[in-house]
Amino acid sequence: MLKDFFIGMSQNELLNKMAQKYGFKLGAQSVVAGTNVKEMIESVKELNTHGISCTIDNLGEFVSDREEALEAKKQIINVIEAINENNVDAHISLKATQLGLDIDYGFCLDNLKEIVARANEYNIFINFDMEDYSHLHPSFDLIDELSREYSNIGTVIQSYFYESWENIKKYKNYRLRLVKGAYKEPETLAYQDKRDIDRNLIKLIEYHLLNGKFTSIATHDHHIINHVKRFINENNIPKEKFEFQMLYGFRKDLQLELAKEGYNFCTYVPFGDDWYGYFMRRLAERPQNLNLMIKQVFNK
Ligand code: FDA
Secondary structure, three states: OOHHHHHHHOOOHHHHHHHHHOOOOOOHHHHOOOOOOHHHHHHHHHHHHHOEEEEEEEOOOOOOOOHHHHHHHHHHHHHHHHHHHOOOOEEEEEHHHHHHOOOHHHHHHHHHHHHHHHHHHOOEEEOOOOOHHHOOOOOOEEEEHOOOOOOOOEEEEEEOOOOOHHHHHHHHOOOOEEEOOOOOOOOOOOOHHHHHHHHHHHHHHHHHHHHHEEEEEEEEHHHHHHHHHHHHOOOOOHHHHHEEEEEEEOOOHHHHHHOOOOOOOOEEEOOOOOOOHHHHHHHOHHHHHHHHHHHHHHOO
């Protein structure tokens, strides 16, 4: 029920606009690393001092206006330049709908090409975040086209989809982030029961660790993390073949602990004004995240 409520809120355009207008004060700053490149780079530098690398998300999604998509492209290229200039350990995460997938496929492809080409000049990796099912196959198509020319791209497989198993086999030669899935999907397409989603995530992780290129295990779930730790020991998986990932602001102690234990660790660092949808999805995943927000509002 609460999940549906927050997912509904995440898609409400009016609330999204109001949130942007009335600023950053609703508590989002605990989970969003600032509204501009300078603030974000400071956060990345701080995480780098702990041996944590970062994947940077210049927040934005479901763009329906060409100007807005072109502006997003410009901003992401600015982030690529900032990563290079500041020599920080970071790469990019982006969403195809931010770059115009809902406007026109070819327009989106051109925008992405420019971004991927610029990142390629600096050897910076670009991760294509995965959105809801209606964008899954068009996003794979974009990746297929771009990978004819570039190898600095990878994507995400969401374990709630029944078809995730076919997709992971098809994309095993890519660097993949494996997650449970954050959108509301129907029973016809996706597991609804948390136990099925978790079980499938473990299966996907094990498959990609054994057969894939590089695995980003993106979860805050210590049951899954502990399982993976045992699995990599039992199967002698080298540390260079995988990393753990978590979102900025969540389970900070566990993030530091894993980095200290010597695992590659990457924090997903979102920044920018368009934080509303991202933030509501985090509340949908875990209503207890409201605690973070309340603490922030009262400055505790
Ligand atoms: P989940 O929410 O299932 O929680 C499982 C258990 O872990 C909880 O019961 C609790 O015990 C513990 N736990 C979780 N969070 C905790 C907290 N904050 N404090 C204490 N305990 C906690 N999705 C998508 O569809 N497309 C994408 O591209 C991405 N990208 C992405 C990147 C990264 C880096 C992450 C971490 C996640 C994503 N996701 C995503 C989101 C993902 O699909 C999923 O919705 C969330 O990660 C929530 O699932 P978890 O596996 O983290 O734990």
